[in-house]
């Protein structure tokens with residue numbers, strides 16, 4: 001593919017307001033949207049604000065909306081667009097704009113802090129934890145999360161309803177609750193904490209109507225809805241209506257070496 005000139009609309013502005021600005025910019029073979037944004041900075045808009053770090057889909061910082069879809073700019077190849085298509089790049093809509101393509105994602109850090117941490121099992125020291133391989137494999141999928149917050153941005157519960165933010169942790173952090181709830185060595189229940197009930201009562205699991213939009217935008221391909229949110233909902237319901245299930249979940253935790 002030889003180089004060509006693409007038409008871009010890029011949102012410029014700050015918390016006080018802004019709008020789309022038109023640019024024509026050179027595109028070369030193999031480039032991604034972040035390359036084009038960098039070329040814009042280098043040649044036409046030196047004060048354009050954009051956040052990025054790795055350019056390898058691993059740091060999660062270059063999240064933006066490209067033609068209205070939440071995506072990583074560094075993982076979006078220019079070859080997926082028609083050459084005569086105008087490509088629109090806007091900041092994540094669910095979070096407050098700081099400037100241009102940079103948003104304040106502090107909401108997510110606040111939600112992360114609200115989730116009680118792993119509770120180490122009593123009587124076991126570091127290096128003495130033993131788990132079945134299947135118990136390791138299951139949450140391993142969730143550990144691939146790069147905290148790009150694209151799922152948080154796309155979820156309609158907060159995307160269109162700022163008022164819901166206080167009561168709803170969002171898919172990334174409900175997934176974290178699910179991960180801890182699945183952990184066979186987590187001793188939270190010994191302290192009286194029922195993680196799946198807490199997800200329902202304190203982290204807004206009930207707002208999720210399993211539309212799977214979060215799963216669709218996850219650049220790590222994590223099946224957030226099927227593998228984390230639905231099982232978490234099932235456990236929350238089981239324990240609410242059947243105290244024996246709740247008791248069983250405490251007893252089922254495997255002893256070390258199991």
Ligand code: SF4
Pocket residue numbers: 154155156157170171207208209210211212213214215225229
């Ligand atoms: S599945 Fe639930 S968390 Fe995911 S986008 Fe839909 S409502 Fe939001």
Ligand code: SF4
Pocket residue numbers: 144145146147148149150151152172214217218219220221222224
């Ligand atoms: S779950 Fe996926 S979309 Fe959500 S923050 Fe993690 S990597 Fe990003």
Ligand code: FES
Pocket residue numbers: 052053054055056057058059060061062063072073074075
């Ligand atoms: S720059 Fe790190 S994920 Fe895009």
